[in-house]
Amino acid sequence: MICSVVGARPNFMKMAPVILELQRRGLPNLFVHTGQHYDAAMSTVFFDELGMPKPDIYLGVGSGSHAEQTACVMTAFEDVCTKHVPELVIVAGDVNSTLACALVAAKLHIPVAHLEAGLRSFDRTMPEEINRLLTDHISEILFTSEQQGNLNLRNEGIGQEKVFFVGNCMIDSLRTHLDAALSRTPWIHYQLAPGSYGLVTLHRPAVVDDPVKLDQLREVLCEIGQSVPLLFPIHPRTRKKVATLGKSWNPVKLVDPLGYLDFLGLMAKARIVLTDSGGIQEETTALGVPCATLRDNTERPSTVQVGTNKLAGTNPIGILSVARELLGSRNGVAQIPELWDGKASIRVVDVVQSWLAKASTG
Ligand code: UD1
Numbered sequence: 001m002i003c004s005v006v007g008a009r010p011n012f013m014k015m016a017p018v019i020l021e022l023q024r025r026g027l028p029n030l031f032v033h034t035g036q037h038y039d040a041a042m043s044t045v046f047f048d049e050l051g052m053p054k055p056d057i058y059l060g061v062g063s064g065s066h067a068e069q070t071a072c073v074m075t076a077f078e079d080v081c082t083k084h085v086p087e088l089v090i091v092a093g094d095v096n097s098t099l100a101c102a103l104v105a106a107k108l109h110i111p112v113a114h115l116e117a118g119l120r121s122f123d124r125t126m127p128e129e130i131n132r133l134l135t136d137h138i139s140e141i142l143f144t145s146e147q148q149g150n151l152n153l154r155n156e157g158i159g160q161e162k163v164f165f166v167g168n169c170m171i172d173s174l175r176t177h178l179d180a181a182l183s184r185t186p187w188i189h190y191q192l193a194p195g196s197y198g199l200v201t202l203h204r205p206a207v208v209d210d211p212v213k214l215d216q217l218r219e220v221l222c223e224i225g226q227s228v229p230l231l232f233p234i235h236p237r238t239r240k241k242v243a244t245l246g247k248s249w250n251p252v253k254l255v256d257p258l259g260y261l262d263f264l265g266l267m268a269k270a271r272i273v274l275t276d277s278g279g280i281q282e283e284t285t286a287l288g289v290p291c292a293t294l295r296d297n298t299e300r301p302s303t304v305q306v307g308t309n310k311l312a313g314t315n316p317i318g319i320l321s322v323a324r325e326l327l328g329s330r331n332g333v334a335q336i337p338e339l340w341d342g343k344a345s346i347r348v349v350d351v352v353q354s355w356l357a358k359a360s361t362g
Contacts, residue, residue: 001028002352003086003105006055007036007073007097009046010279013260014092014115016050017172017345023053025349027356030084034073034097035060039236045259050173066096066127073100081108087356088113091135092169094128094278099135106138111359113352115169117142118149119278119299125206128278132299141355143348145169145282146302146337166347167339170279171286174264175342181265189262190231190253194269198228200252203235204276207294207314214241217294218249220316221274224323225251228271233258272326274312274319281309288334290326294319302337 002022006015022029033055037043047054059076061069073096081089081104089105091098092115102112117136121129136142136153144150145168153163187194200221208214221230230252234242242254258266264283267273273284273291281300284291285307292312303309312322339347 001030001084001086002088002090002356003030003032003080003084004090005032005034005077005097005101006092007034007061007101008093008095009037009042010277011092011095011097012043012046012050012052013173013279014169015090016046016052017169017176018090018092018115018348019052021345021349022352025353027349027353030057030080030086031055032057032059032077032080032101034077034101035062036069036073036095036097038062039257041257041259042236049177049260061097069096070100073097074104077101077104078108081105081110086110087359088141088352090115090352092116094119094131094135096127096131099131102135102138111140112138113141113143113355114139115143115348116145116149117163118144118151118153119146120148120152121297121299123297127205129299141351143169143351145340145344146300148301164347164351165339166351167341167344168282168286168337169344169348170282171340172342172345173260174283174286177261177264178268181261182268184261184265186258186262186265187269190255190266192229192231192266196228196271198224198230198272198274199263199266199270200230200232200273201235201275201277201280202232202294203238204295205237207276208238208241211241211245213314214245215247216316217314217319218245218247218252220319221252222249223320224274228327229253230274231255231266233263272323274323281307282340284308285334286336286340290329292319292322292326306335306337308334 061072090113105112142163143166276294281303285303291309312319
């Protein structure tokens, strides 16, 4: 039996197409949700909209410090692994649940497959970079989403026989659901006209946990908001920091976190996206929508090299100048990175299936 794990919002759209493909081929899969994200808006809505089955096991770990959260996932997932003894554990992305489950499985000598392996920001102050590095180094199967990932793994001495360049599973979800997302016309609900508004997301601790930086970002976003209406679906972590800051964000419109389809529809028709997210850099590239990434680095370089992404940093002057440049340019020059073709999950399950067949014959 395979065991596939999700924990936090960005895992859901990567794992959904893989889980559905496993199901389609009748491969037994124990589906575990760690509960790192637990709000209806951060979790349940994604299961419904992505057509994912209900998890077989919900660990309900919730929030905490990195150590607490990782430790809680590990303890709970160890029980799952000792009880069910899966042949392979599949984890995705770079959240704390990813590393915690990979570590448990590896120590129980259960092989780990990592979806979205090889990405590196080379910034070890990011918790996600630590999660990516460690998960990759204890995985037996590494599914990469872009060529730079293959190169990074080679440079780190990871055996090439373990690495499978399959493309981007998150783009499988995007392609499957784009029409449904657009048909909801979510922009109307916010009185926005297609192609003439900006979408903002911010949740990285390095940015939102520092009141000085958050306030600088508020100022620059309010300034950009003078020339283009900005809608900001706000992550619970950021919501708390914004409340503590206690300042006005007018004219930026702050709203609760959105479900997958409404966010995808809004992103597809945005004039510009301003974000510190990893996945949104990829989704905007797939959609050909200009994206200003409010970070100094990216672990997803193809979005900058061939896509629509531009690194704007976290300094207000840099952000303003990138936003102006993107607002002043025309869309449509970007390319779609290799193998972001909506078929990555088929390639993933092909590899898993032949790996299982080989493992069973010893
Ligand atoms: C996590 C991931 C990050 C990913 C992000 C997407 C790690 C280290 N970080 O960050 O890579 O980009 O998810 O959202 O795993 N909270 C709620 N309700 C929820 C979930 C969280 O209110 O359903 C609040 C809690 O106050 C919690 C805080 O958000 O303490 C942070 O949640 P956490 O899971 O620790 O990290 P994220 O910032 O969401």
